[in-house]
Each structure stands twice: as C-alpha cells, then as structure tokens.
Amino acid sequence: MIRECWSPSLRRPTAPHFRVTPVQGHLGSGTPRFRDTPVQGHPGSGTPRFRDTPVQGHPGSGTPRFRDTPLSPNNAVHHSTTAPSCSLCGSMPIGGCPSRAAFLPTATLGHRSPRHHTLVRGGSRPSPTFSARTRFPTRAVVAMASPPPSPITFVTGNANKLSEVQAILSTGDPPLVITSKALDLPELQGTPAAIAEAKARAAVEAVGGPVLVEDTSLAFSALGGLPGPYIKWFLEALGVDRLGTLLAAHEDKSAHAVCTFAYCGGVGQPVTVLEGRTPGVIVEPRGETRFGWDPVFQPDEGGGRTYAEMPAAAKNAISHRGRALAKVRAFLHTGGGGGGSDDS
Ligand SMILES: O=P(O)(O)OP(=O)(O)OP(=O)(O)OC[C@H]1O[C@@H](n2cnc3c(O)ncnc32)[C@H](O)[C@@H]1O
Ligand SMILES: [Mg+2]
Numbered sequence: 624m625i626r627e628c629w630s631p632s633l634r635r636p637t638a639p640h641f642r643v644t645p646v647q648g649h650l651g652s653g654t655p656r657f658r659d660t661p662v663q664g665h666p667g668s669g670t671p672r673f674r675d676t677p678v679q680g681h682p683g684s685g686t687p688r689f690r691d692t693p694l695s696p697n698n699a700v701h702h703s704t705t706a707p708s709c710s711l712c713g714s715m716p717i718g719g720c721p722s723r724a725a726f727l728p729t730a731t732l733g734h735r736s737p738r739h740h741t742l743v744r745g746g747s748r749p750s751p752t753f754s755a756r757t758r759f760p761t762r763a764v765v766a767m768a769s770p771p772p773s774p775i776t777f778v779t780g781n782a783n784k785l786s787e788v789q790a791i792l793s794t795g796d797p798p799l800v801i802t803s804k805a806l807d808l809p810e811l812q813g814t815p816a817a818i819a820e821a822k823a824r825a826a827v828e829a830v831g832g833p834v835l836v837e838d839t840s841l842a843f844s845a846l847g848g849l850p851g852p853y854i855k856w857f858l859e860a861l862g863v864d865r866l867g868t869l870l871a872a873h874e875d876k877s878a879h880a881v882c883t884f885a886y887c888g889g890v891g892q893p894v895t896v897l898e899g900r901t902p903g904v905i906v907e908p909r910g911e912t913r914f915g916w917d918p919v920f921q922p923d924e925g926g927g928r929t930y931a932e933m934p935a936a937a938k939n940a941i942s943h944r945g946r947a948l949a950k951v952r953a954f955l956h957t958g959g960g961g962g963g964s965d966d967s
Contacts, residue, residue, distance in 0.1 A: 771799060771955035772833045772888060778826040779836065780807035783914040784944075788837075791939050791948045799952055804830060815840050815852045815883040816896045823885035823894045833888045833960060835951065839943070840881040841916055843905065845873035851881075858916055866919050867905050876904045880920055880930075882943035884951050888960055897954060899946025 779785055785803050792799040806829060808822045819838040826834040841854040846869065850857040858866060870876055881900045887893070901922050908918035910931025917931035917938075924941045925933055939945045954960065 772960045773800070774802045775799075775833045775835055775886075775955070775960070776826075776830045777801045777803045777835045778806050778808060778822075778830065779803070780805055784837065784839070787935070787939060787942075787944055788948065790935065791945050792952065795948070795952055797952070797956055799955060801835065808836065810838070810852075813852075815881060815898070816885075818852050819883040819885035819896055820894045823887040827887040827890050827892070831890065833886070835884060835886050837882055837884045837944070837947070839915075840879075840883070841920065842879045842881060843870060844877040844879075845870055845875040854916065863908055863912060863916055863918055866916055867907065870905055876906070878903055878905050878920065880922070880943040882947040884947050886951065886954065886960060895954060895959060897947055897950040899943045899948070899950065901941055901943045901946065 777785065777788055779788075782805075785805075789801070789803075792801060804826075806826065808825045808829075811818050811821045813821075815838050819836060822836040822838060823834060826836050838852055839854070840851045842848040842851045850869070857869070861868070867876075879900050879902050881898060883896060883898045886895045886897070901924070903920050903922040903925070905919050906921045906929060908931075909921075909929045910918050910933075912918050913931065918929055921927065921929045922941055925937070928937075930938050930942070
C-alpha cells in the first residue's frame with residue numbers, strides 16, 4: 624500500500640516550471656520521496672507547472688493521469704475535500720505529518736482501484752493554503768515494498784536506448800527486469816510529457832500489458848528549449864556535425880538533455896510520466912559517433928568530456944536517462960505500477 628503525505632514545509636520558488644526530484648528520507652521511512660523543484664525552459668509552455676500530480680479529465684482521456692499541472696491558488700486539487708481518510712479503504716493520514724494533510728491518490732500509486740484515496744484530505748487547513756503565493760507541498764511516498772508488475776515491456780525502435788535502459792535497470796538497486804519490443808510508435812507534437820504519454824497509450828494497445836516508453840529531448844537554452852523533443856528530426860536533417868550551427872549566433876551554448884519515461888500498466892490504465900534531465904553545453908563533436916547527439920553534448924558533471932567520450936557507466940551515472948530511470952525504479956518498486964500489491 625502506498626500512502627502519501629503532503630507537507631507545506633517548503634517555500635515555493637518563483638521560477639516558472641517545476642519538476643519532481645528525489646530527496647532524502649522522510650519521517651524515518653527510509654523510502655524515496657519526491658519534491659517539486661524548478662525546471663527551466665520547458666518548450667511550448669510559459670505557465671507554471673508541476674510534474675507528477677494527478678489530474679482529471681484530460682481532453683481525449685477519461686482516466687486520471689500523472690503529468691504537469693499548473694498550480695494556482697485554486698489548484699490545490701489534492702487538498703480539496705475534507706474527508707479524514709480514504710473513502711474506500713479507510714486509510715488514515717500518515718502519523719506525524721506536520722501539515723496534517725492526508726493522502727494523495729490514487730491508481731497510479733499502487734491501488735488497483737483508481738478511486739482509492741482520491742482527493743482525500745484530513746486536517747483543518749483550507750484548500751487555498753497550498754497556493755502559488757506561499758508554499759508548495761512536499762510529496763512523500765511512504766510505501767511497503769512490492770514487486771513491480773511483470774513483465775514490463777519497454778517499447779522503442781532505438782537499439783541504443785534499449786541497451787542503455789537494460790544496462791541501467793539491470794545493474795541498479797534493486798534491479799528491474801524488462802522485456803522489449805521494437806516498434807516505431809507515432810509521435811505527436813507537444814510537450815515531452817504529452818508525447819511520452821501518447822506513446823505509452825499507443826504502446827499499451829500494441830502490447831496489451833504493462834509498458835514503458837520514453838521520449839528524449841535536447842533543449843537549447845538560447846532557442847527557448849528547441850529542438851527539444853524534435854531533436855531526432857534536426858539530427859537527421861543536419862547530422863551531428865552541424866547540430867551546433869543552430870547556436871552559431873548565440874553565445875549561450877547551454878542545453879539540457881531530457882529523458883521522459885511514461886509507464887502504463889494496461890489498456891485503459893493511467894499513465895505515469897517521470898523525467899530526468901542533465902544540464903550541459905553544446906560543443907564541437909568529440910568522441911565516438913555511436914549514439915545520436917552524444918558527441919556534441921558535454922554534460923556539466925562529465926569532467927569536460929562529451930557523452931561520447933565517457934565510458935557507458937559514467938554516462939549512465941549522470942545521464943538524463945539514468946536519472947529518469949531512478950525515478951521509474953522507485954515508482955515501480957514502491958507499487959506504483961500496481962504489480963504485486965495485495966491492496967485492492
Ligand atoms: O522509438 P523511440 O524510443 O521513440 O526512439 P527514437 O530513436 O525515435 O527516439 P526519440 O523519438 O526519443 O528521439 C530522440 C533522438 O535523440 C537521440 N537520442 C536519444 N537518447 C540519446 C542519448 O542518450 N544520447 C544521444 N542521442 C540520443 C535518438 O537517437 C533520437 O535521434
Ligand atoms: Mg521516436
């Protein structure tokens with residue numbers, strides 16, 4: 624069973640975008656938790672957002688899902704009811720939660736019923752308390768370990784992605800075994816999260832069971848985040864040698880590599896989107912031309928090497944993909960995928 628507790632203990636920064644990053648220990652649980660932190664230059668969006676918050680009624684989808692949600696004073700969706708516990712399973716708020724706010728939801732957090740814990744709140748704080756003006760909630764996952772669903776099929780048409788994903792998941796702690804299917808899924812235009820979600824929905828239709836997909840972006844700061852999710856087409860058109868010419872007129876060569884995973888447990892199930900990003904700069908190509916734009920991306924934490932100059936393990940340790948997969952692993956191993964839970 625997974626319970627979540629929101630604590631208003633952190634002040635909301637003024638930066639326009641937010642994402643979830645792992646932080647350490649909560650209430651002695653020893654389990655991973657996630658906190659919204661600012662992210663930059665999300666293409667195509669000028670509005671504040673939060674990742675990994677469940678929203679209802681997305682156009683074209685009748686199911687709850689996890690993705691970016693703009694937070695406004697009236698957007699405290701997780702705190703909008705006054706019931707002291709889950710109306711279905713009766714679970715109570717986590718003891719010692721400083722905010723006395725109760726649970727966050729829902730199907731994507733390990734409950735087979737998508738209605739469990741939905742919009743349940745305890746304590747006396749009125750909804751607007753969690754407003755953009757003052758505070759933002761910390762979400763802590765307090766979970767019993769449960770095995771992830773099996774098998775999970777990673778659907779991709781990219782062999783390099785597959786081998787990195789397999790390497791990262793098999794050596795990680797705890798290891799996660801996936802199968803794979805080579806499919807070139809249709810890709811929409813939109814934010815990386817929207818693209819990844821659509822890929823997951825297409826993949827789950829094709830596979831019929833739990834799927835993982837990902838979409839990779841390379842976002843140039845000077846270009847407002849472009850090429851972003853369209854990097855594949857820029858790479859094909861220009862080649863890796865000329866990718867840097869896009870920044871010829873700009874002094875700012877900084878960029879972010881972003882990996883956006885989407886998990887779906889089955890047809891009609893919610894989709895969970897998890898993102899990892901690595902900051903760096905675009906440089907003249909260096910290193911072996913093996914994988915995409917690796918030769919021109921020099922991560923800030925790479926000791927001056929491009930991705931292409933780094934051994935695979937060194938890249939995976941700091942890469943956008945490695946970071947996103949750390950979240951995927953935490954999500955699945957804490958019952959987020961719905962597998963192995965006896966909590967119905
Ligand atoms: O089937 P999918 O999974 O979509 O595989 P894809 O190759 O189409 O991948 P994307 O749509 O995510 O496009 C991302 C582009 O960035 C490249 N790419 C992805 N991850 C990379 C990495 O870690 N290093 C360098 N290039 C990468 C990849 O080869 C594509 O050209
Ligand atoms: Mg693709």
